[in-house]
Amino acid sequence: MITLDDLDNKLLESFRGYVVKKDLVRLVKVGANVPVFVLEYLLANSCSTDNEEKIREGMNNVKKILSEHYVNPEESDLIQSKIREKGSYKIIDKISVKLDTSKDVYWANLQNSNIKNGVISDEMVSTHDKMLMGGIWAIIDIEYDAFSKDGNKGTPFIIQDIKPIQLSSFDNSKIIQKRKEFDKKEWLNVLLRSCGYEPESEGFTDRIKMLLLSRLIPMVESNFNFIELGPRSTGKSFVFKELTPYAVLISGGQGTVAKLFVHGGTGRVGAVGQWDAICFDEATDKIFKDQDAVPLMKDYMESGSFSRAGAGGEITGVASIILNGNINQPVETVLRTSHLFSPLSDEVNNDTAFLDRIHFYLPGWEMIKFSPNNFTSNFGFSTDYFSECLKSFRKTTYTDVIEEYFTLGSHLKQRDTKPVKKTVSGYIKLMHPDGNFTKEDVREYLEIAMEMRRRVKEQLKRIGGMEFWDTNFSYIDKETQEEHYVGLPEEKGSHLIENNPLPPGVCYTATSDGESLVLVRIEAVVTSGSGKLNISGISSTPVKENVKNTFQYIKANEKSILNEQHSLKNFDITIQVSNLLGANISTGIGSAVYIAIISAIYKKNLKPGLAVLGNLSVGGAVERANNFADKITMLSENGAKTVIVPMDNLNELTNVPAAVLGETDVPFYSNNQMLMQKGILME
Structure with a gap:
């Protein structure tokens, strides 16, 4: 008995003849090592129906063709x-x-x-x-x-x-016209089911769904350079091996100049001019057979063209380049000991010029290991139709849509901007083939695009040093002028303090009660109001008084601290005090509260991984921090990149371990103006 869900019915209604029940492929495939697109080419013509009898007939027909004509x-x-x-x-x-x-x-x-x-x-x-x-x-x-x-x-x-075995002629108007029949979630599920996945099964978070979808970008974007490194059994090469006749899988070490670029004897253009995507499988072993293929590949990945003596000038291609490989250690271990390109073969794993040309680094370690229930039994596009759709989308581009809503931050150089724009364009082509999308859609795709490119840049910084220092990727909303920073999940690792520019109103500090250290997160939220202060997350009366005293200090001196437009009487302020690590929060958090409130009012980002020690008295004097060296060490171990400390602690700096000072900058302040100057992220 065939059981259909609402999405199946919608697909059959809109795309009958172009969809196939995906479990039929698995039923037929038993014992036959035949690519999915070959099977579905045969199945789609006779099994794109919910009529059980016709499906049975179609299946028998396909089995007959395979038994008589497919060669094992x-x-x-x-x-x-x-x-x-x-x-x-x-x-x-x-x-x-x-x-x-x-x-x-x-x-x-x-x-x-x-x-x-x-x-x-x-x-x-x-x-x-x-x-x-x-x-x-x-x-x-x-x-x-x-x-x-x-x-x-x-x-x-x-x-x-x-x-x-591919469609002889193709028109993508149907998929463009019918896209409006599906909402965004349904459409994403359609795309994933068309790849054979079951997006409603266990383990498929929204994040996993978008990562799986990302594997299709090289099929819709020309000259897209993509890498995925992760554990085995996560289906890294499946898309390029099974889902399309327009991609080619090259085994490790088989990439020759003749095969990839141009044959010296015949002058025939190689794979880059023949395929939509070239996937180097097991790129952790070896990628190229000829060493002189590396400079040609660098040229090609940069510009989509290359020059070769005797080949008659510059040769262009549209093939996207995909590198797949296994990471055998936990990502935390790799990051602690080297960098995320280190599993690649020796020919490229420290070649910053080669690696900098990668547009998108998919974190394969986040992928689930597939089990049978993760594969769909529902309808999806037949692979021959789907692969033709993907190919047809390469003709359009949406690389300029970001500029309608957002400006990219100053740390994104030309070599970062291009990958981000191409990634966003790829997502729009996949998710909105009809060109109907919203600002929030673009924001979602932009944040993923920036993360994937930043991952490349962060590893280059580890390999190449200061040349790649500018990794604080951000975008500015043209409507609100707010700047948003995009981080990397793995960079936090065990760090509780985020290694990105902190949003306005967020700061970290540490308190101590005897020998017990506590890591504290302060967040100030400013809303329109009449000057009220709300304190949440803490029940300790002394700590609440500490926060109130800081607020009262700002209120009493607001003429010198704030301008008229930003007067406290126009706002209500909520201070959230969070215990991230340790026992009970104690006093001594005034300076952190101060910088959180002021940055929230002025909407100014604070430096990456910022923590502040010390307290402001009601009169504005800076009070020294107790247990100074222990607090600095604790903050540094948990990810603090800058800890601003009172000048009165200067003579204790020698007590801080040299290894800590190597990881964390420790500037001093003697008044509230110096505190702000050293904490605000300069544009």
């Missing part, structure tokens, strides 16, 4: 015999071609049939030139001519006709 490798001798006995035969196989320069002829090789040096015409090779670049799956008519092997042809197998 172990049946190669049998199939060769069938071709000989019948004189000609139709098979489904992967066909590739090589040029024999000694005889000036092309030879066809059929992968599963184990037919070497089959006769094929020059005209057929020209028509289907991807046979020269890794091969294509096709329905192939083969003739057997025993006499041809006596002549110069040297083989009895002759390729008569080839029908590539």
Whole structure:
């Protein structure tokens, strides 16, 4: 009994003939190592229905075609015999071609049939030139001519006709017109089910869904450079191996100049000019066979073109480059000991010029390991239709949409801006093929795009130092002029203090009660009001008094601290005091409260990983911090990059371990103006 959900019914209503029940593929695939797009090419024509009888008939038809014409490798001798006995035969196989320069002829090789040096015409090779670049799956008519092997042809197998397994013609107007029938969540689920995933199964958070969707960006964006490193069994190469006939998987160490760029003898352009995507599988072992492929790849990844002596000038290509590989250690360990490119092969893992050309670093360590319940039994686009849709989207671009709503921050250089724009464009093409999207959609895609590019830049900073120092990625909302900073989940690691510019109103400090240290987060939230103060998160009366005294100090001196427009009488202020680590919060948090309130009122970001020690008396005097060295050490160990401390603690600086001072900047202040100058992030 077929059970359909609402999304299945919608898909059948809008895309009948273009969708297929994805579990049928798994049912047919048992025992046959046949790519998904080959199976679905056969299934979509007869099984795009909710009629059980028709599905059963269609399945039987597909099984019959596969049993009679699909070649399993172990049946190669049998199939060769069938071709000989019948004189000609139709098979489904992967066909590739090589040029024999000694005889000036092309030879066809059929992968599963184990037919070497089959006769094929020059005209057929020209028509289907991807046979020269890794091969294509096709329905192939083969003739057997025993006499041809006596002549110069040297083989009895002759390729008569080839029908590539992909749609012969395609129009994407349907997917554009019908997109409006689905809301955003439904559409994301449609895309993921079309890839074979079940987005409603356990483990599929919104974050995981977007990461899975990201694997499709190289298929819709030309010249998109993408890397995913993570554990095994997370399906890194699945999209490029199974979901489309327009991508090619190159095994580790097989990337030659001739195969990738241009053949020195024939001048034929290599894979970058033939495919939409080139995926280097197991890039952690070795990527290139020829060392001189590395500079050519750098040129190509930068500009989409390359020059090669004897190749007749500059050659362009549109293929996206994907690097996949395994990380065998926890990401925290990798970050503690080296950098996130270190698992790559030696030829590139410290080559900053190569790595800087990567647009998008997908954190594969966040992916779930797939189990059977993570694969869908519902309807999704048939893979041949879906792959054609993805290919057709490459013709449009949305790289300029960011500028309508947002300005990119000063730390994004030209080499950062381009990847971010291309990533946002890719998400829009996938999620909004009809071009209907909102500002908040763009914001969501922009934040992911900035994270993925920042991950590249942070690793380059670890490898190359100050050349890549500017990693505080941000964007400014053109409407509100607010600046938003985008961080990396793994950079926090065990750090409780975030290693990004802090939002207005957020600051960290430490208190001590005897030998007990406590890590404290202060957050000031400012709303329109009449000068009220609310304190939350803390029940201790002395600590509340500490906060109130700081507030009263600002109120009493607001003419010198605030301008008229930002007077306290226009706002209500809520101070949230949070215990992040340790026992009971004690007093001594006044300076942190002060900088939190002022930065919140003026909407000014504070420095990355900022903490403040010390207290402001009611009269404005800066009071020294007790347990100074212990507090600095604790804050540093938990991620503080800058700890601003009272001048009265200066003579205690020698008590702070040198390793801590190497990790954390410790400037001093003697009044509230110096505190703000040293804490505010300068534009």
